[in-house]
Amino acid sequence: MKNKISTWLGIVAAMGVLAIAVTFGMLELADNSVDKEVSAQIDKKEDQTIVGREVDGVFVDVYVTENSTEREVITAMHRMTHQKVVAERKSGSIPMIQNNAKKLKEIINQSSFAKKNELLAIANRWAQKDFSKIVEDHNYFSDVQEDNVCKATRAMDAVEEQHYILTTFGEEKAKELYESGDAPHVQ
Numbered sequence: 379m380k381n382k383i384s385t386w387l388g389i390v391a392a393m394g395v396l397a398i399a400v401t402f403g404m405l406e407l408a409d410n411s412v413d414k415e416v417s418a419q420i421d422k423k424e425d426q427t428i429v430g431r432e433v434d435g436v437f438v439d440v441y442v443t444e445n446s447t448e449r450e451v452i453t454a455m456h457r458m459t460h461q462k463v464v465a466e467r468k469s470g471s472i473p474m475i476q477n478n479a480k481k482l483k484e485i486i487n488q489s490s491f492a493k494k495n496e497l498l499a500i501a502n503r504w505a506q507k508d509f510s511k512i513v514e515d516h517n518y519f520s521d522v523q524e525d526n527v528c529k530a531t532r533a534m535d536a537v538e539e540q541h542y543i544l545t546t547f548g549e550e551k552a553k554e555l556y557e558s559g560d561a562p563h564v565q
Contacts, residue, residue: 440478448491455482455500456519461542462512463530471546475560479504493522509533536562 442454457470458478472478483501486494500515516530534542539562544552555561 440472440481442482442485444485444488446485448489448493448497451482451485451489451491451497452493452519452522455497456516456523458504459512459516459519459530461546462509462534462539463516464532464534464538465516465528465530467528469528473543473547473551473555473560474504474509475555475558476505476507536564540564 440454440458442451446454453470454472457472458474460468460471461474479501483498483505486497486501491497496518500511500518503509503511503515512533513530520528520530540552543555543561547555552561556563
């Protein structure tokens with residue numbers, strides 16, 4: 379009987395020591411300096427924004443230049459379509475204004491992109507304020523970026539677009555877009 383009690387006490391004590399060891403091990407792992415370093419790097423990357431231009435993935439103007447890659451131009455154009463389409467999920471926005479479209483057109487014209495003809499056709503339409511194929515344009519960019527979740531289902535109506543502009547870009551930018559004729563007029 380004493381033997382059984384000793385065995386059970388030994389097992390319980392061993393389990394207690396094991397539980398304490400696992401707990402301390404998990405705490406140590408959670409407080410690992412590598413994790414802190416990675417976390418600091420992530421925080422640093424999140425803070426690296428173009429001052430005065432981008433907040434939470436929303437850009438006030440086109441951030442691409444003649445030195446930008448095709449991928450960067452496609453990303454910018456994709457973000458511009460978000461102002462005009464209804465999609466389940468959107469990531470980032472750039473105002474769809476005539477000046478941005480013209481700037482993209484110039485950049486693409488001077489490029490040697492593999493998809494230069496397709497991108498130029500889209501930018502030309504946008505520069506002429508022709509958004510009749512905006513859903514197709516958006517979904518083209520989604521396909522090129524292999525983003526199957528971000529598919530547009532339809533174009534926004536004028537009220538939806540005004541609401542999107544106001545809530546995404548703010549009152550000041552909304553007023554600017556309205557005055558320049560780049561935002562739809564609602565009767």
